[in-house]
Amino acid sequence: MPKQILVGYDDSPAAQRALQFAFKLAQGFGAELQVVYAAMLPAASPEATASLMADSKALRPGLSQKVLESAAQAGVKTAWKVVPGSAGDVLLAEIKTGSFEHLVIGNSGRGALARWLLGSVMGEVVENSQVPVTVVP
Numbered sequence: 347m348p349k350q351i352l353v354g355y356d357d358s359p360a361a362q363r364a365l366q367f368a369f370k371l372a373q374g375f376g377a378e379l380q381v382v383y384a385a386m387l388p389a390a391s392p393e394a395t396a397s398l399m400a401d402s403k404a405l406r407p408g409l410s411q412k413v414l415e416s417a418a419q420a421g422v423k424t425a426w427k428v429v430p431g432s433a434g435d436v437l438l439a440e441i442k443t444g445s446f447e448h449l450v451i452g453n454s455g456r457g458a459l460a461r462w463l464l465g466s467v468m469g470e471v472v473e474n475s476q477v478p479v480t481v482v483p
Contacts, residue, residue, distance in 0.1 A: 352380050352477075379422055
């Protein structure tokens with residue numbers, strides 16, 4: 347029974363479905379969620395990057411509030427975190443450093459050609475995760 351669930355979130359339709367699934371999973375197990383937004387930051391000085399990270403609202407205004415309000419409505423204890431980096435790298439690092447027992451991510455539904463050309467966060471995470479992963483279509 348997972349007590350700590352990690353959710354990758356980018357506000358895409360797939361991520362929104364994954365978040366709703368994670369709420370139900372957390373409700374069923376009495377678990378807590380950690381929602382992680384992987385931020386691909388523009389090349390900047392370390393000071394500018396630190397400033398952007400300190401004010402995560404500047405990255406996606408209102409997004410954290412939207413997610414946390416949805417969590418409160420679902421009755422699920424949820425934390426929001428912005429981490430710089432690519433989604434796959436961020437999620438795998440969070441799993442290694444956290445106490446998560448489960449990961450929930452969305453599937454963008456891109457075709458085989460797009461996955462081949464652009465890569466697949468889902469494939470990378472599923473292949474390398476140290477915890478069970480639920481991929482929500």
